[in-house]
Amino acid sequence: AVTAGGAEAAPRGCPKAPLDPDHLYNVLFVGDSHVGKTSFLHRLHTDTFSPHLTATVGLDYQIKNLVVDNKRFALRLWDSAGQERYRSMTKQFFRRADGVVLMYDITSECSFSDVRYWLSCIQEEAEDGVAVLLLGNKTDCAAQRQVPTKEGECLAKEHQLMFYECSAASGHNVFESMVSFIRLLKDHEDELKNKAEEVPKATQKKKGCCW
């Protein structure tokens, strides 16, 4: 199901998962420079906000274990540099990604209009039907908001993306969005598995998935 709006309350994922996850996903973070990709990952990792993170050069890597719906998930998170110049280097990671988190900054109209550009990159370079989460970051800076929530929702609907607004600074919707995204990735994986198993059979009715 397309979870646009992010209003549904997702249970907070337990931060620690034992070894041997049940599922492992590669998730690539993209979006303009300075929208808060690294801060989001920092929040996810340490549950704190650091205003003094350095600019990402090339790629950064992080692993995050979460328990969702009693299953252990390991996320391999790839944090890419926002600058367009680096995109050619990120290419190979697009192909490896099970999911892409596309982030913009709600206080920057530019970063939002570049979402379409990033979507075209995903279309070009990632696997068809890769799961995409559109994230509008910096909800804590409400006074500087330039991108209304509605616009984010509309864009997400148009491209069939999962959508959340969040704040790496306050922690708002950081875990919630990742938990929902994990569920989406899981649905996606199940669907692919079913497809592979049931190629000769008639395709079963899938629990609402947008691909």
Next chain:
Amino acid sequence: PAALPPAPLGFTDVNLNSRNTYEVSRRRSAPEHLPHGGTAPAEPAPPPQEPAERARHRVGIAGAGSTFAEFFTRNFFTKRTKELKPAVQSAPGWKLFGKVPPRENLPKDSKIIQQEYEARTGRMYKPPPPSARRKNIEFEPLSTTALILEDRPANLPAKSVEEALRHRQEYDEMVAEAKKREIKEAHKRKKIMRERFKQEENIASAMVIWVNEILPNWEGMRATRRVRELWWQGLPPSVRGKVWSLAVGNELNITPELYEIFLSRAKERWKSFSETSSENDIEDAGASVADREASLELIKLDISRTFPSLYIFQKGGPYHDLLHSVLGAYTCYRPDVGYVQGMSFIAAVLILNLEEADAFIAFANLLNKPCQLAFFRVDHSMMLKYFAAFEVFFEENLPKLFLHFKSYSLTPDIYLIDWIFTLYSKSLPLDLACRVWDVFCRDGEEFLFRTGLGILRLYEDILLQMDFIHIAQFLTKLPEDITSEKLFSCIAAIQMQNSNKKWAQVFASLMKDNKEGDKNHSPASKS
């Protein structure tokens, strides 16, 4: 009393600190006890020694009521202060441990405090409701020491003799242990100090040699064995910038005047950029990322994200404008390269060691080296050559780790991109990065890759235990306690020799392969 007249100017000035906390709460609680309330702040300022006296006075009152420990328990360490009625909320904690109380010389003041105190200890004419519930409140000591040293609160049964003895013994052991630790730490500190002192002496004597002997005869001496060895030890910070400048050279023949020209050009562009962007913010929003990349906005965003822990490149910091200038001038000087993330770190390290124009000259010449040019222009085929050459020496020096990486198809681009783009200034502690730069200036690009192998060697045992993502995570966030001795001994152990071929030869033969149309076998080449 609710609307107190504004305090006289002089009065507030002096009392700014103390008033904000204590006074406010007092005002809230005081009215009913304050017969002449409104006149209070209008009183003349009392003599300066009064606060301390009053503080002492209050402690005296507190002590008189009950045992000190009891006072503590009931009033300071209970978490339930919030449940107390607002009338009692002027926490006496401020009187005891807060900032020195304000200098108000109300004649009734001590009486009010007395009343408040009585209210808290439950001996007031109007007993506060929560007091009954607080009777069996649990004792919450601040630390183990407090638990043992303080007498038990009267409301708890006394300890048995054995228990008291055991606690005493445990406490003594803890103290002894802490003392032992302290002595050990003191020894360690002494040793570090001795080493630092020795190091400083070495630096001082090296500086004399650099200044008096080497720098005056630079061209004649730079390649001598003695100088090269001294160079490896690390350049004294006072000559570091100078040596870097000389070693990097100025092939591009940039003069300080030329720098000024490009700087003023950059300033013009900033001006016009900020004007247009404010005019048609929305129309401009449709511009592609690539278009705006050429603009200078990204530099602005990145400057404060360069060595953020140093606090000197952030907005308002002493080097913020300088870094902005150098990077801006460069994008005007080399529009074909432009600004690429990672450059700000290189410029910052240079700015920390050189004057503005010299920093720019070194920056432009450094980025003009083939390796840097290949990376900052993101010339894929060239970058792959560098990665392939690196892998040749990786396999030669660390075959086990090489196979381990191969088994996870962990290609060198995953960690080398960050290292090479920032010349290790982001991934290594700054002082250590400067030492890498020292030898990089001496040996050239080869040393960058040798350093990479040194890091892999240093952490080989740990890396062999890790899987793909953990290796990637580890190598992009190296441990902060990495020391120069350990790293440089590992770098020294790396042989840049492959079946009698040196780095340059290996690299050249890889380049030749390319011309002949051979595909190299680096996994990264698939992209």
